[in-house]
Amino acid sequence: MTMAAFLARRLLGNRSSQILGTSSSSSDAFISVARAFSSSTTPIKATLFPGDGIGPEIAESVKQVFTAADVAIEWDEHYVSTEVDPRTNSFLTWESLQSVLDNKVGLKGPMATPIGKGHRSLNLTLRKELNLYANVRPCYSLPGYKTRYDDVDLITIRENTEGEYSGLEHQVVKGVVESIKIITRKASMRVAEYAFLYAKTHGRKKVSAIHKANIMQKTDGLFLQCCDEVAKKYPEIYYEKVVIDNCCMMLVKNPALFDVLVMPNLYGDIISDLCAGLVGGLGLTPSCNIGEDGIALAEAVHGSAPDIAGKNLANPTALLLSGVMMLRHLKLNKQAEQIHSAIINTIAEGKYRTADLGGSSTTTDFTKAICDHL
């Protein structure tokens, strides 16, 4: 155990096991607690990638709201450069990546990958270099913003590194292409462990593993096996396995049937976007990528919307809610709750809404309304 974690354990006394989670939890739990101690005296450093398009405006929004809520975070801003950095082979500089590795926590706005060849996609670079293995997306109906579905409250946890997105394709002969889907025990165990730990720490009752093991027997079969093994360690959480086509059907008919969903890469991509659609779209959905060693990079998953960039029309909700996820990861739960309620109340009130939600407020007005609600 690290020195900080050891001290944390002694100082927390007999509540330590509750706070630090089960003994099998990964080291990120320890580091989060140790970090929470440092927040009372020094500000926490977090990397901020404003991104492109509407990125800078909504990042500004986040900074304002966080300052108004007295969150002791020092932002370490990094921008995507216009030239390829040879050390990373992408537009993200080495310093940016190092900053996230050092600070262990970050917030990312939308990044538009320039079209062209000879460099890696920005998101792929971040994922590979920072070893971000799980993508967590909570989807819940926002009270006051009516969609066709009112009772959605679920979390999708998607394996982020392998599966169908390994990028291994080749042409066998002309007209015949093969794409390889890889599932490993290591990655599947990692994401299953995280999913159950998340369910436990957030008081969730059910975890559903989504698969297509009746057809892809060995690959999804291995994924299911790993989920089964981890499930046995958490007998208090109800565990079920659902075939993906069933899952899609049940989600559009009755999303209240689901709680936490854990799945491999491709299914996760599709299901998490489907769930985002149920609650109002990508403009309202927060997301957080978890990496090894306790790294957490929260991000807004919508695009950079170049057509409304600079016009003060963008909706900062997704980035703000992602910021809240980041705060919860840092165990700054009180302020996370404050900001979260402020956002929900502002949207529920309906007086200040940006154009995509059917209102006519500007970004700055919306942000000010949230600060007032704090």
Next chain:
Amino acid sequence: MSCRSLNLLKNLARNANGSGIQTRSVTYMPRPGDGAPRAVTLIPGDGIGPLVTNAVEQVMEAMHAPIFFEKYDVHGEMSRMPPEVMESIRKNKVCLKGGLKTPVGGGVSSLNVQLRKELDLFASLVNCFNLPGLPTRHENVDIVVIRENTEGEYAGLEHEVVPGVVESLKVITKFCSERIAKYAFEYAYLNNRKKVTAVHKANIMKLADGLFLESCREVAKKYPSITYNEIIVDNCCMQLVAKPEQFDVMVTPNLYGNLVANTAAGIAGGTGVMPGGNVGADHAVFEQGASAGNVGKDKIVLENKANPVALLLSSAMMLRHLQFPSFADRLETAVKKVIAEGKCRTKDLGGTSTTQQVVDAVIAKLD
């Protein structure tokens, strides 16, 4: 096809008060001998399969439709389709099937997939539409999902590289992509559909889905009157949930087609009512459009609450395929009237009727 029956339904609704004036469509002129009864292979299958196929048998009997069924007993746990069943399908060219339950986890390869591969049923079609009188969260849904049925992620080529690392191959060939694209555009052309959308993930799987898209684009050029566009599969699912009216015909590779078909079926009323089928160059197998995994749900079987509507509508599709259009129309209108009335509905549609009660209601409404 569905436009014609909807018009028929509108006419019938207008004449519902018994004004006595029947508007009839212009005559379908058969060849001499077309009325001879046709043999159709029937596979009841597992779970609710026997219940719903029995429903179809009863209704066909009541209509005196010129078909007779050759029934075969097949179960999902069998490792192979029995050869006499395959022979029967090859002889009759048309088959109606309840569900076959595929055991999860290992050992037995799905019989459904085997059947499709052996008969080369390369196109799977699911028609998802709002039924008048059945309330759903989404209106104006009328989507046909045409899915490549033989390759892609379901090629079944998996192996363990080292313990703990497993690979699965997704195979896309130009040959299969081209023929499914051709089928989709041909379907749209013959059924007066205006738009074909290709669903893909070519931003990530550049070569595999890229090849699929290329084939679609080439075929699209030959049908200039049909609008063609492309959409990425995750965006597609989001749009289906938000604005399903923008979709018309969708053509997809194997896995995405499964997901999109089930999502579309879910928004339009559930898998209990959506018809579908699989077709190849020489054979056609009709079954419930989208699978809900209810094939194995014993509770539904015990209480006789399975919804026969999907298979009844699929058998109407089959009757059209066999060129018996007026029988197909009669069956479809009867089913639609029963749903529109709302008195006789099974549990998945929010009612309390049993399968038999729905069948009786449909038979009563046949004219």
